[in-house]
Amino acid sequence: MSQTTEAARPATTHRAKPVLSEGKRAERRLGLLLCAPAAIVMLAVTGWPIIYSVWLSLQRYDLRFPDKQEFVGLANYGTVLSNGYWWTAFGTTALITVVSVAIELVLGMALALIMHRTLVGRGLVRTVSLIPYGIVTVVAAFSWKFAWTPDTGYLAKLVGPDTAVLTEKLPALSAIILAEVWKTTPFMALLLMAGLALVPDDLLKAASMDGAGPWQRFTKVMLPVMKPAILVALLFRTLDAFRIFDNIFILTGGSQGTGSVSMQTYDNLIRGLNLGIGSTMSVLIFIAVAIVAFVFIKVFGTAAPGSDPGRR
Amino acid sequence: MAEIVLDKVTKRYADGALAVSDVNIEIADGEFVILVGPSGCGKSTTLNMIAGLEDITGGELRIGGVRMNEKAPKDRDIAMVFQSYALYPHMTVRENMAFPLRLAKVDNATVTRKVEEAAAILDLKAHLDRKPANLSGGQRQRVAMGRAIVRSPKAFLMDEPLSNLDAKLRGQMRTSVSRLQKQLGTTTVYVTHDQTEAMTLGDRVVVLRGGLVQQIGAPQFLYDHPANLFVAGFIGAPAMNFLPATLENGSLSTPLGTVALTDRVRRAAEAADAPREVIMGVRPEHFEDASLVDAAALDRGASFDAQVEVLESMGAEKFAYFSVEGGEAHASDLADLAADAGSAGVPDTGSQVVTRLSAASAVAEGQPAKFWFDTDKVQLFDPASGANLTYSAD
Amino acid sequence: MAVITTGKRVRWTIIDVIVVVYALVPVLWTLSLSFKSKATIGDGSFIPQEWSVQSYVDIFQTNDFLLALVNSIGISLIATAIAVVLGTMAAYAIARLDFPGKTALVGFSLLVAMFPQVSLVSPLFSIERSLSLFDTWPGLILPYITFALPLAIYTLSAFFREIPWELEKAAKMDGATPAQAFRRVIAPLAAPGVFTTAILVFIFCWNDFLFAISLTATTRSRTVPAALQFFTGASQFEDPTGQICAAAVVITIPIVLFVLFFQRRIVAGLTSGAVKG
Structure with a gap:
């Protein structure tokens, strides 16, 4: 038997994966190899086009006059940013985003609580809630459109025969927001429900023992614990709402000043065939989204999902 | 069935960290050996090297006389029970237990027979067609045990197999593991951090710390003759009491008073060339309520007064706790033990002493009492090296 | 278990009914329109006064819808298959292996997930035209894979982290070769996650409208969501409402089936990435 020899105390803090250095290198190689195809596809289909799009945005490039292509510097940006339509579209997009995400947060929280706590028909509630999430946006948009169409629609009948909702700016925007909220609330609710599951029951029991009523339990215990989940859900939904396209395209086609920035870009590109202006708008949207994401992550401290280095 | 030999086995990770250093263990055929130590001591790494789940950096592993270093786990013919049980959730109990046999391409009739046999031994017959998720701990x-025994392997490796059970069940399973091993007579290496399992289960116990073997021996031998402070403190519950002491002219001045050394202790200390400052170790059961000790025995030991702080009456015995002035014994071994017990951050309240008294003792909580301890059972340790100065192999 | 009183039961039932109505009304409305006869389609009634399957007969008689349906199914299936295979490889590496650039990859795929897709429409439109990919299946499959990959990688790596990998060791101790350990133990455990991811990715591809309408020009590659605009009815002046709704119902069927049969998995898949973070 050996007595303790202090000098030879080995470091034992590393109980990590047992690998020889060759094994470690093989692991790295395998890791890179497995990720390479996914990374290459994503880079090729996003990275290259983004660079290309920045380059296009510095050109005068109209497919109707292809021989007039020339480098114009930041002129396109000047054109777009001094254009009233762009700013109308930007304002509309921002309005739709803020209002619909706010409503979704409230409704989504209610739906999450219902799905989490209901005593009857939990499976049923969860199942039907997934239908708006899964349904093709265009299909849902058509359903709303026909519902608001005078004479044809049940909703049009409800608001009165003389009002054509989709032909006036504010009612049309409300209809768009309604369609957007209907479609995405369940997704919001699911993300929030995942956060709800993280609130331990004992914590709520402890809070009620400490004298908190239902509303206080909700605001003082549940919301703070759920905060990370709420922020992630908000980030996801804000960025998603900002690129709203399908609903507006079907419901109003962007008329009466209801067009979003995505609609504007599409109009310039596919309908107007103006690649230079379309690309300029693409770049501006990209910058706007990057700012929103930055604000969420830096200012609100949203934990970027997946930022946790994957443990085993 | 086979003997397992670890010959200077060493494990060094890619980053240079040494997890297991120069381990020599010879495990006889049919022997039940326990690897015990605090977390991070290298016991699981050692077990995984025997299993083939981790590479051996240096030295040789032989099972049944054959070098195993390079063999894949499946070619070593040993079975393992994991701490998490590692049951396949998509298979029934029957399929789980049959899995090793199916992989070995055993014919259906034999598989059925062996699984039924194992299920009978382990009292699982009623649950064979259930999934693991529907079973109790x-x-x-x-x-998990059944899956290990069905194919009658050369050896069983068990990695803290009982640590996920509650205390009562752990006690029951401990006896049944022990009985099963005796019944099957299969060489078994069992890893645990629980010293009770180490004491009760094994034929021999290997105490590891920081990747080094501290001592190998039968449980009772380790208890009576610990090689160093670490083993002395790790084996036994409640743990041995350690107090700082000074050796002077054949007597020992301790926080419990000055004690005359008995011949055995003095000879051993002289032979070991003991330093002046030592650590005295006394097991709780070597204390007694002085009023219950007969006169002859009183002379063979030392008596002292103390204020009982806490008294735990267990029915058959009583544990009395008191604090002594004179500071705490300090040694790196003790710091390691405290870290393992999770008490490293507990504020110092001087030295607390635990004594085990007869049930007949009349000492009362919060009252002063007169204690006695057997000075011949005292062990002395070198604070610098941790070595037991009174160690003898007999 | 808490005792469920009648009062609570009634209250929850009412709440449940509200949720069900909320979720189903637009769907039922489309269904109703698709079954209305041509004469009653403009009556504004929520329930058809006169039932008819004429709209369905009409759409299956025109090439427009059938070709679009074939395009939708083919493009979505191929994109799903490729995205799931690539996503599985990457997610396995992220969940199980240690390699440089892992964090960068995770961050990058997050970036892609949040990317404004319309920003890609202009350059892709131009690039695909010069590579002759415009208005072809690969021309849609490529962007679908790209935007489905982050979803696939997140969902799958969350699932993979849940797999008790100690079982791999256990299988080796039970005498399995690495291949056997994978096939008989790991694959059966990973399959549900892969399957769930495939459903989510399919829904994503099935749903797309922006790329479908920007990167296609003819029935060669136009998918159903994009094709619905171009329904004109049998004659120039006929109202296509009934046919649009019939087509909409047809492409909603797979979604409803997925939701009915795999509700639990879809919920698990959608929430896994969000919580694990």
């Missing part, structure tokens, strides 16, 4: 543990 104890049942899952038995399925």
Whole structure:
């Protein structure tokens, strides 16, 4: 038997994966190899086009006059940013985003609580809630459109025969927001429900023992614990709402000043065939989204999902 | 069935960290050996090297006389029981237990027979067609055992197989593991951090710390003759009491008073060339309520007064706790033990002493009492090296 | 278990009914329109006064819808298959292996997930035209894979982290070769996650409208969501409402089936990435 020899105390803090250095290198190689195809596809289909799009945005490039292509510097940006339509579209997009995400947060929280706590028909509630999430946006948009169409629609009948909702700016925007909220609330609710599951029951029991009523339990215990989940859900939904396209395209086609920035870009590109202006708008949207994401992550401290280095 | 030999086995990770250093263990055929130590001591790494789940950096592993270093786990013919049981959730109990046999391409009739046999031994017959998710913790543990025994391997490796069970069940399973091993007579290496399992289960116990073997021996031998402070403190519950002491002219001045050394202790200390400052170790059961000790015995030991702080009456015995002035014994071994026990951050309240008294003792909590301890059972340790200065192999 | 009183039961039932109505009304409305006869389609009634399957007969008689349906199914299936295979490889590496650039990859795929897709429409439109990919299946499959990959990688790596990998060791101790350990133990455990991811990715591809309408020009590659605009009815002046709704119902069927049969998995898949973070 050996007595303790202090000098030879080995470091034992590393109980990590047992690998020889060759094994470690093989692991790295395998890791890179497995990720390479996914990374290459994503880079090729996003990275290259983004660079290309920045380059296009510095050109005068109209497919109707292809021989007039020339480098114009930041002129396109000047054109777009001094254009009233762009700013109308930007304002509309921002309005739709803020209002619909706010409503979704409230409704989504209610739906999450219902799905989490209901005593009857939990499976049923969860199942039907997934239908708006899964349904093709265009299909849902058509359903709303026909519902608001005078004479044809049940909703049009409800608001009165003389009002054509989709032909006036504010009612049309409300209809768009309604369609957007209907479609995405369940997704919001699911993300929030995942956060709800993280609130331990004992914590709520402890809070009620400490004298908190239902509303206080909700605001003082549940919301703070759920905060990370709420922020992630908000980030996801804000960025998603900002690129709203399908609903507006079907419901109003962007008329009466209801067009979003995505609609504007599409109009310039596919309908107007103006690649230079379309690309300029693409770049501006990209910058706007990057700012929103930055604000969420830096200012609100949203934990970027997946930022946790994957443990085993 | 086979003997397992670890010959200077060493494990060094890619980053240079040494997890297991120069381990020599010879495990006889049919022997039940326990690897015990605090977390991070290298016991699981050692077990995984025997299993083939981790590479051996240096030295040789032989099972049944054959070098195993390069063999894949499946070619070593040993079975393992994991701490988490590692039951396949998509298979029934029957399929789980049959899995090793199916992989070995055993014919259907034999598979059925062996699984039924194992299920009978482990009392699992009623659960064969259930999935692991529908079993209790104890049942899952038995399925894991069943999966190990069905193919009659050369050896069993068990990695803290009982640590996920509650205390009562752990006690029951401990006896059944022990009985099963005796019944099958299969060489078994069992890893645990629980010193009770180490004391009760094994034929021999290997105490590891920081990747080094501290001592190998039968449980009772380790208890009576610990090689160093670490083993002395690790084996035994409640743990041995350690107090700083000074050796002077054949007597020992301790926080419990000055004590005359008995011949055995003095000879051993002289032979070991003991330093002046030592650490005295006394097991709780070597204390007694002085009023219950007969006169002859009183002379053979030392008596002192102390204020009982806490008294735990266990029915058959009583544990009395008191604090002594004179500071705490300090040594790196003790710091390691405290860290393992999770008490490293507990504020110092001087030295607390635990004594085990007869049930007849009349000492009362919060009252002063007169204690006695057997000075011949005292062990002395070198604070610098941790070595037991009174160690003898007999 | 808490005792469920009648009062609570009634209250929850009412709440449940509200949720069900909320979720189903637009769907039922489309269904109703698709079954209305041509004469009653403009009556504004929520329930058809006169039932008819004429709209369905009409759409299956025109090439427009059938070709679009074939395009939708083919493009979505191929994109799903490729995205799931690539996503599985990457997610396995992220969940199980240690390699440089892992964090960068995770961050990058997050970036892609949040990317404004319309920003890609202009350059892709131009690039695909010069590579002759415009208005072809690969021309849609490529962007679908790209935007489905982050979803696939997140969902799958969350699932893979849940797999008790100690079982791999256990299988080796039970005498399995690495291949056997994978096939008989790991694959059966990973399959549900892969399957769930495939459903989510399919829904994503099935749903797309922006790329479908920007990167296609003819029935060669136009998918159903994009094709619905171009329904004109049998004659120039006929109202296509009934046919649009019939087509909409047809492409909603797979979604409803997925939701009915795999509700639990879809919920698990959608929430896994969000919580694990």
